[in-house]
Amino acid sequence: MRLLLPRPRINSQMYLAVSSAVEWTLRENVEIARGLRRRDPELLDRLIERFQHRLLRYLVFLTGNRDLAEDIFQETWIRVMERGRQYNGKAKFDTWLFAIARHLVIDWSRKKTTASLEALQEQFGNEHAFDVASTEPSPFDAITSRENRENVQTALSRLDSLHREVLVLRFHEELSLEEIATVTGAPLSTVKSRLYRGLAALKPSFAEVQQ
Amino acid sequence: MRGVRNHHERAFELLCAAFDGSITEQEKVWLAEHLANCAECRRQKEQTQAAIAALKTVSISAASDLVQSTQRRVRTLCLQTEARQRRMRPIWMSSIFASAWMACTTPYLWQSFDLTGHWLHIPDLLWQMAFLVAWFTPALTGAAVAVWLRPQLTRAVSSQIMRATA
Numbered sequence: 001m002r003l004l005l006p007r008p009r010i011n012s013q014m015y016l017a018v019s020s021a022v023e024w025t026l027r028e029n030v031e032i033a034r035g036l037r038r039r040d041p042e043l044l045d046r047l048i049e050r051f052q053h054r055l056l057r058y059l060v061f062l063t064g065n066r067d068l069a070e071d072i073f074q075e076t077w078i079r080v081m082e083r084g085r086q087y088n089g090k091a092k093f094d095t096w097l098f099a100i101a102r103h104l105v106i107d108w109s110r111k112k113t114t115a116s117l118e119a120l121q122e123q124f125g126n127e128h129a130f131d132v133a134s135t136e137p138s139p140f141d142a143i144t145s146r147e148n149r150e151n152v153q154t155a156l157s158r159l160d161s162l163h164r165e166v167l168v169l170r171f172h173e174e175l176s177l178e179e180i181a182t183v184t185g186a187p188l189s190t191v192k193s194r195l196y197r198g199l200a201a202l203k204p205s206f207a208e209v210q211q
Numbered sequence: 212m213r214g215v216r217n218h219h220e221r222a223f224e225l226l227c228a229a230f231d232g233s234i235t236e237q238e239k240v241w242l243a244e245h246l247a248n249c250a251e252c253r254r255q256k257e258q259t260q261a262a263i264a265a266l267k268t269v270s271i272s273a274a275s276d277l278v279q280s281t282q283r284r285v286r287t288l289c290l291q292t293e294a295r296q297r298r299m300r301p302i303w304m305s306s307i308f309a310s311a312w313m314a315c316t317t318p319y320l321w322q323s324f325d326l327t328g329h330w331l332h333i334p335d336l337l338w339q340m341a342f343l344v345a346w347f348t349p350a351l352t353g354a355a356v357a358v359w360l361r362p363q364l365t366r367a368v369s370s371q372i373m374r375a376t377a
């Protein structure tokens with residue numbers, strides 16, 4: 001009998017809000033899929049505009065090289081236009097986009113006879129790929145922030161691509177672990193272990209700042 | 212000693228899981244108790260938080276000229292692909308029409324040319340040649356129309372691309 005009672009007001013409102021957000025996202029994905037099937041240039045313009053920073057950030061993290069990331073950025077959108085019919089709108093557009101970008105990086109590394117993503121960093125990584133926002137409100141903050149910036153740059157350039165990739169997808173793009181598994185094509189357990197190892201490798205760089 | 216190290220390792224794994232939100236209530240309680248008693252793991256937690264916060268400060272943004280040139284390239288390719296499809300459309304249409312024409316009319320055409328040839332006492336080779344010409348006429352007409360339309364379509368599309376990418 002208790003089960004038949006209506007849910008508490010706050011819960012039903014939250015449930016409605018969440019379900020309408022999910023429904024909206026699904027509808028948007030279907031619209032994107034339809035537009036891509038038509039090769040609608042207006043839609044592609046809007047998508048490029050909307051995902052520009054996220055896609056470039058992911059590629060810079062993955063390749064460790066800004067110039068290469070910019071080249072693959074353009075290739076990714078061309079591939080999106082060419083293979084748009086393959087996107088069915090059931091998955092989130094951003095996970096599909098990141099998966100395409102990832103495949104292009106792998107293709108590119110194969111063309112250059114590089115064995116894996118890790119080897120990309122050794123070949124093409126540059127120290128200035130990871131620029132950090134420099135808003136410095138006070139001299140004390142300026143010193144701390146400069147230290148932090150240098151720490152992040154050093155730590156990221158030392159990390160291998162697979163760990164950097166998972167870190168950016170989780171903490172920048174805020175994808176769930178399942179979505180990261182879809183993008184990378186790796187099992188969930190592997191994604192988790194890459195995330196732990198990435199954080200573990202990043203952590204020592206902040207030991208001095210903390211002390 | 213091994214047991215103590217395992218506790219620290221477990222605490223770090225749970226810390227990472229806590230950042231994901233994939234941690235059970237029981238694990239939360241265990242982690243809180245462990246952190247309350249372990250200064251080393253508390254420091255690790257602070258370092259991990261600092262690492263994640265610092266990671267979020269990495270600001271990589273696409274330059275506007277990169278975005279604009281990508282949009283231009285994609286737009287041009289879209290129009291070129293569409294133009295290719297439009298150029299192919301008359302060829303496909305004429306091919307379909309010609310194939311249908313050939314399939315439907317072959318027996319009747321052959322019979323009528325045969326009858327006419329014998330009635331007018333025309334040599335076999337001649338009426339058979341005439342049959343072939345009549346048989347191929349729709350396909351040849353379709354191909355001629357497609358060839359005639361091609362430059363017009365190309366010109367129209369080129370100007371469209373110029374306008375779109377200007």
